[in-house]
Every structure is written in structure tokens, then in C-alpha cells.
Amino acid sequence: MSMTIEALFPEKCNLFGDLFNVKYLQKCLPDARRVDTPLTGEPVFAGQRVDLVYLGPMSERTQEQVIAKLRPYRERLDQLIEEGAAFLLTGNAVEVFGRWIERENGERLQGLGLLPLTAKQDMMHRHNSVFLGQWQGQEVIGFKSQFTMAWPEEGAQGLFSVTKGVGLNKTCGFEGLRQGNLFATYLLGPVLPLNPCFAKSLLGAMGAPEAELAFAPAAEAAYAQRVKDFHEKIG
């Protein structure tokens, strides 16, 4: 049976070339079925298990809509996470699954409460940085461009350990969160084609550890050059 990848609300949650995470997985898994679920539609994961649920970054107003849309499915999402279903959340999609987002005026937008993290917005000071971290003994490189910083709760499991750059906040030793096979990172854009080692792990979590990475030689060379440049120019 072919695998199913569900991209949630791609018409809105795709601000930084992020859908190429899904497109890259499709190239790696040519037989996989991709389902794009619009904000006006019924999520596929609600009625059946999918092999990956992907949610990308969105505007601050869209966050409200997405949280409202997913709230009725909170228990189902919780169940899927417990059962080990694979999820990839990038950019501020992380916050949708968190406890709350604090606005500049102090108001709190309640998230789904599935991840032990809170976030605080500062709309006139955008944070931009390059990130270098570790993932299972290999380097992960990515980019951050966001209006928020996030604070994990005690005992939360980080995704990447910080080598250089900013983690969930400026003093946090890790970037992103992991809960079973749910991978949540503030790194934005095409995280998977840019980090072959992480892409390979995600394919494993989806149940396709044997899948070949698409365009592997070019992706590996581009990744190696980026890491080299990071060490030479920043590190």
C-alpha cells in the first residue's frame, strides 16, 4: 500500500518555500500519495492514519484560524502522536501545537496544548539567524526568521542541540521539540532537502528507512558547502 502524506492548509501555511519539504519527500517516495487539506476541508488524519502530517509556517492571523480549525481534532492528534505517527511542523507551526502564544498586548492565544512550550511575540523586532546544530551525531543547518521566541517546559525533549545560533530562545540549549515521531522545529523553508541526514531520519520515522534520498549527490554537496561556509564565515 502506498504511503500518504498530508499537507495541512498549504494555501495558507507555506510562507518560505516550505512545501518543498513535502515535494522532496514525494521525490524520495515516488509512490506516495500527497493530500493537500485546505482550511475549509476535513483533515484526512481525522478518519485514517496517514504516514506524515505536515504543517508549515503561517501568518499570525492564520495561526488563530488554524488553531480554531484543529481544536476539534485535538484528541485525535494526541492519540496519533501517542501511537507514534510521524509529524513535521516547521516555523511557527510549532506554536499551534504549543500551550499558548503571548501577543504584544499581553493577551494569550491558547494553542492545542500538545507540546510543552509557550511563545511570545514581538512584531516590530524580527529575529533572523542562521542555525547550526546536531542531530544524531550529524550537523543540521537551517534558517530562522520569526517574530517570536519560545520557552519549553521543564523536561521537554529538544530536537536539535545548539552548536551555534539561537535555539528555542536565546539561552535555550536546543532548537525545536520532539515527541515520539513528532518533529517540530522553528527552522523554516525546505528543511529536508537542505539537511539530507534529517530527511533520512524522517523517512525512517514514516516507515520508509530504505527509501533513497532524491538528488542525493547534489543535496549532499550543497549541504556540505553550507556547513563549510558556516564554519568559515560564522563559526
Added chain:
Amino acid sequence: MKRNLRFTLALLAAKLSVFCLRLIGRKGTNLPGGIAIFLCKDFLGRMPRPETIVGITGTNGKTTVANMVEDVLERLGYDFVCNRTGSNVDTGVASALIASSTLWGKPKKRLAVFELDERSANLTMSYIKPDLLLVTNIFRDSYKRNAHPEFIVDILNRFVPDSTRLVLNADDLMCASLKPGSVRSYFSIDPQPEEEPSGENIVQDVRACPKCGALLEWETRRYHHIGRARCPQCGLSSPQGECRAAEVGERDMLVEMGGEAVRLPLSNRSMINVYNSLAAAALLYAFGLAPEKIAGAMAHTAISASRYLEEEVNSRKVILHLAKGQNPVACSRAFQNIRDYPGKKAAILFLDDYFDAMHTVENISWLYDADFEFLADDSVTQVVAAGARHWDVYLRLLMAGAKEERLAHLPETEEAAGALRLGEADAVFILYDVYTIGLANRVKEQVKELMKKEGSRG
């Protein structure tokens, strides 16, 4: 805002810097404005303003449109201050106002025309309060500065004064929906009989109705979210332009303004150029110029050579085309122009951000928002990617479906022409960023040499 001691000191310090800069033969810098704003944060709000201020903002096309508008006004004998040689942020505007004022700040000219950065509206528009403001369009731009289009819409809604009369792009629903309570006029291009749908672009920031959220239906979608749309649920539709391009031809377009029809010249038929020319005309019309006067003066304007330049060598073309880095829409437009250009084409891409390439690792996520898929077209014989991020551009091109044997990539930008195989290419495009015009010109000369050596294909 009234003048105070801090403002007066800031003005005098800025004037002194103008004097010093003149002594050393420098002009057109942002230094005087920078000094003034450093010393007096709200300097622009306290500086006496010219009687009328016209602003031009938007994501893409504002420099080209501002240049056109200024050329027309100059040709028609208007005397005005502008920031053409400076920047479009607060320091550039302040420098222009300082340079065109008396020692105590009184404006020497009654009219100002300013290109205004949309992201910096909080630092400029709320102070200078433009009387008339053109917004060319609103698109996804630099992730670092502009975040996302909704953020820019919010900034404009918040910081453009309610009193400002707006000229808006009716074919951009995000732009057309700005400041709903303000006095406005629109410009638009009618659906053209032979117009073909552009196909899907990766970036399409208005898919849903801005009013009720239902998915929009498109009568014409030219590129990204530019076109004519209507909402099947609440009935919202693209407004009609008071300034409408009814017929777009090869060298001109028929434009209806206030019941009069005039022909406006076009340098070429690229929709970007059509929108830029139409936007300039709409602004000039809203400013109070008669349509025939606009048409007459526009016949003498041209797209700035720093943005698009064609040269011919031995029946082949070499074309310099601006493709602002980190701006996926501007690059997508350039890629589509390459695909749509007649004959076989090769392209040299200098897409790296000049400063990031020197000091850091550029956030190359934007490559995945740009439609490299246009370059996978069979009419594109070769793509050469040069610069620090050449491997990333190469990977992106592969993801777009470009054939490996048609690609070359290398880190050294100055050697890009060496990787070029002219072969059957009728034209060679060189895509460059604002800061790499020098490099693009040097490589253009090398490409011309190659064309001379290979002789005429005919």
C-alpha cells in the same frame, strides 16, 4: 509637530554635513538624513514639508514607476524634490528634504515625489503624510525584512495616514483592499483576448477572499495573485480601474482615463512593464494631469537601463535583467521572461545576496518560492549558476526538473562566462541583483566577446 531645539540642532548638523560632503565632491548620500534622524528621532515629523507630497510604494516596480513619474513631471516643467539618488527609507527622504531646504529648513520647492519603502512606512509615511500615494502591488519579499505580505498590509493600514488619497492596483486584491475607508482610485488591465493563463506559480498569496475566506474564482490570473478575481460566496470582486488598459499592444497600450482614451507607449509587452507604465499614468492622472499630456510626456520615458538592457552581437542578444535576490516574485518574473522570450535562450544567474555571500550563509529558502520551473523549459539551452550558493541553486534547478546536462555551476562569479556554451542560444540572459550590476556588466562584455568570436549563426 513643532520644531524644537533638538530639531534645530539636528538640522544644522545635517546642513553642515551637506556642506562638507560638497567640499569633498560627494552628493546623493543618506548621511545628512542619517545624522538628522540620529540626533532627532522624529526629525521627519518636525521638518517643514513641501505643499504637496506624492509617494510611490509597493513591493515591486516602485523605483521604475518613480523614475517614470519624475521623468514625466520634469518634462512638463514641474520643479520638485525627490529621493532618486538616495534611498527610499527615512534617511533618504530626510536627506532629500534637507538638501532642498533653506538653512532653517523652509522647503525650496512646493512639490515632493518620494519613492517610499513599504516596510518602513512607520518611519516615513506617518511623519511626512503623503497627499497622494501609489501602491504598485504587495508581494512576498525578503523574509528577513518583510516577513510575509499580511505583515506589510498591516503596516500600511496602520501607518499610511487616513487623509492620504490612494492609487491602488485593482488587479491585486491585497493591494486593492488597503485602508478601506480612504479615498482611492484604481488602475487595472482588462482581460486581453489572446491572453493565456500563466499556470500555477509557487507563490500565490491571495487564494481566499480577503473578506469572507472562501476560495476565489479567477476570470484572469496573470501571475501569482495578479489578475481579476471574484468570490463565489460573498460576491467581492476585483474593482474596476478608473485608469484602465483596454488594449495592450506590442509597442503601446490603449488606456481609458476619466472617459478619455489615449495610447501610452510601452518599451515591451512584458506584463510587469505594462503594469508599471499604467501605474505611473494612474498616479499622474490622480495628481491632476490631463491624459493627453501624460501620454505625450511618457513617449519620452524609458525603463531605466539599470534594470533591463538588450544588446545585439552577430544577431544574438545579450540581455541584462534585474532579478532582485531574496525576492522570489521578482525572480519568478525574470525566469518567466526568459522562458517567454523568442527563440533559444541561455541564462547566467547571479542570485546570491551580495552581503550575505561575503559574511554569512544566506537563507536560501527563497529559492524554493521562486519559479525555477520556467528555466526547465526546452527553449532554455543552458543555465549557469555562479556564486557562493551555486550548489543550492543547482539543487533547486534539479528539483524544478531542469536537465542535468543543461546546467553548469561554479563558485567564481567572474568566471561564469567561461562556463557558457553559446551553442544554439539566440539570446543570453544575465540575471543580477541590485548590488551586482558591475559584475553583470563585466560578464556581459565577456559574453559579447564570445559572441563575436563565434561569429554569426546565420
